[in-house]
Amino acid sequence: MQEKESKKIIGLMSGTSCDSIDAGLCEVYPDLSVKLIQGINHPYPEHIRAKIFSAFRGDISIKELCQLNFAVGRCFADAANILIGEFGKPDLISSHGQTVYHYPYDEKLDNISLKSTLQIGESAVIAKETGCMTVSNYRENDIANNGQGAPLVCFADEKWFLNKYVDENGRYKNFAIQNIGGISNVTVVNSDTATFGFDTGCGNIMIDYCVQKLFNQKYDKNGEIAAEGNICESWLDCLLQDEYYFIDPPKTTGREYFSPKYIENILKTAPSEPKDIIATLTALTAKTISQAYERFLYPSVHIDTCVIGGGGAYNKTMMKFLRMYLPNRIELKTHEDFGISNNFKEVMAFALLGYCNYYGISSNLPSCTGADKRVVLGKISLP
Ligand SMILES: Nc1ncnc2c1ncn2[C@@H]1O[C@H](COP(=O)(O)OP(=O)(O)O)[C@@H](O)[C@H]1O
Ligand SMILES: [Mg+2]
Missing domain, CATH: 3.30.420.40 (ATPase, nucleotide binding domain)
Incomplete structure (x- = not known):
């Protein structure tokens, strides 16, 4: 060789x-x-x-x-x-x-x-x-x-996180490596099962589209617009019913699914205040991540740490909502905490x-x- x-x-x-x-x-x-x-x-x-x-x-x-x-x-x-x-x-x-x-x-x-x-x-x-x-x-x-x-990044996640970090008892930590790009995808790196991963659903794609449409900005810088809005719980519940979130992994999704047509369609039932729309879509990404963990991770794997990467890691409101929805026992970090650029x-x-x-x-x-x-x-x- x-x-x-x-x-x-x-x-x-x-x-x-x-x-x-x-x-x-x-x-x-x-x-x-x-x-x-x-x-x-x-x-x-x-x-x-x-x-x-x-x-x-x-x-x-x-x-x-x-x-x-x-x-x-x-x-x-x-x-x-x-x-x-x-x-x-x-x-x-x-x-x-x-x-x-x-x-x-x-x-x-x-x-x-x-x-x-x-x-x-x-x-x-x-x-x-x-x-x-x-x-x-x-x-x-x-x-x-x-x-x-897809997803292909799982290979790198496994190389960089599997059996690399120990907890206070000297046991290797299990990770949910969560990328929040246009789409959100997770890699589960753990010492109990083979590494697995899937797309949890939308990431910034719908936020970007609506911020562009309603505020004429490219994206919600640092989550500032979402921070000023309120989550519309009834609309959020309705969005969470999408069948993609219930499909068993492995699964991938993309723009073909969360398309302009899809977004225009959900906007028909959106709250009237534009900031509330952005806040709710930001909550949707965070909530679909936490629900995906409840459905597909926790039953088989103990997770110690969730590591966020991609542009979503810079959205402070997204990070706040994630902290709110994830169980307290899971520590929330970004890639930067492990010396890897988000x-x-x-x-x-x-x-x-x-x-x-x-x-x-x-x-x-x-x-x-x-x-x-x-x-x-x-x-x-x-x-
Ligand atoms: N400072 C920031 N605040 C809020 N959102 C951000 C910030 N920087 C990037 N983003 C979001 O992240 C997206 C890009 O993320 P990225 O990981 O590059 O995704 P992709 O892999 O789909 O290109 C942007 O479109 C934007 O929505
Ligand atoms: Mg990008």
């Missing part, structure tokens, strides 16, 4: 929020720990971002999608080149790309499975524009092996997946994705 060395890897990622291209230069070590050297949030040019949102809505032609794949690749390369300008070339680049559609459901046509996913941001363009080997398209091989292609955690995870691809290490966790077996993820583009 090839002797492993530390590698400098730039991770590139843009999530369902499409808030920015996150780029992080990382050092990945043979023990699969990752150190972030420098991270940047590189904004999409305005019209490209608007086109991506059109793609989410299914409002663009095949020609435009084809063009957008290459254009997003150029934007990702620009983000990487900012880091390269400062630090020089890494050993490789690992790009998650921009998901425009994720449909891991077993519909069939002519008895042929239609399970699929599409991340754009052409990696041949990234490789050419940066001069670096680029690994991309991580979800496909998991889906080809009958998985859902902002660049996913970028670090994809740097790790790039490292695994390079060394032929399988990096999907079938207990999280539902795949038949462990496989090496990612495809390589050379400059």
Whole structure:
């Protein structure tokens, strides 16, 4: 077996929020720990971002999608080149790309499975524009092996949290690693069962949409709008009845589900005060997380600590509601408390997946994705 060395890897990622291209230069070590050297949030040019949102809505032609794949690749390369300008070339680049559609459901046509996913941001363009080997398209091989292609970050969560931290009795702590991006997903890292994970439901996606619509702002900075509103309990109860929250894991969701149409529909029964809408949607994310734990975690796993990451970790009202809904015995932390950036955690995870691809290490966790077996993820583009 090839002797492993530390590698400098730039991770590139843009999530369902499409808030920015996150780029992080990382050092990945043979023990699969990752150190972030420098991270940047590189904004999409305005019209490209608007086109991506059109793609989410299914409002663009095949020609435009084809063009957008290459254009997003150029934007990702620009983000990487900012880091390269400062630090020089890494050993490789690992790009998650921009998901425009994720449909891991077993519909069939002519008895042929239609399970699929599409991340754009052409990696041949990234490789050419940066001069670096680029690994991309991580979800496909998991889906080809009958998985859902997500969540993939669970692999990193397991490496970084399993059997790493002890409580006062010297027992390894069990973690719910909770990401709150556009969508919210949890990884359960514990010494009792295999690591498992699933999407708990909406994260910031509906908050962002409504803050944009009602306050003409991109997002609810620090949860300030929600802090001034009141939770409308009857509307919250109604939103909590959505069938997604009751489905047994493994399960994933996305913009295809929490779509503009879905949000416009729930707004028909919303309270009249805009701040109350934002407060209630913030409570919804926190409450669906706590209910998911009650339904799917506590019956089989003792959880010591919940670790929040993603943009939601910066929403103070969201954190306050989480503290309110989670049992007191569970300590609430953010990734920063463990020396991992909230902002660049996913970028670090994809740097790790790039490292695994390079060394032929399988990096999907079938207990999280539902795949038949462990496989090496990612495809390589050379400059
Ligand atoms: N300071 C902040 N206060 C409140 N919300 C924030 C803050 N920073 C980021 N967010 C929220 O987090 C979202 C981005 O989170 P991120 O983890 O990047 O998600 P994704 O992976 O979907 O891109 C933003 O759209 C916004 O809703
Ligand atoms: Mg983001």
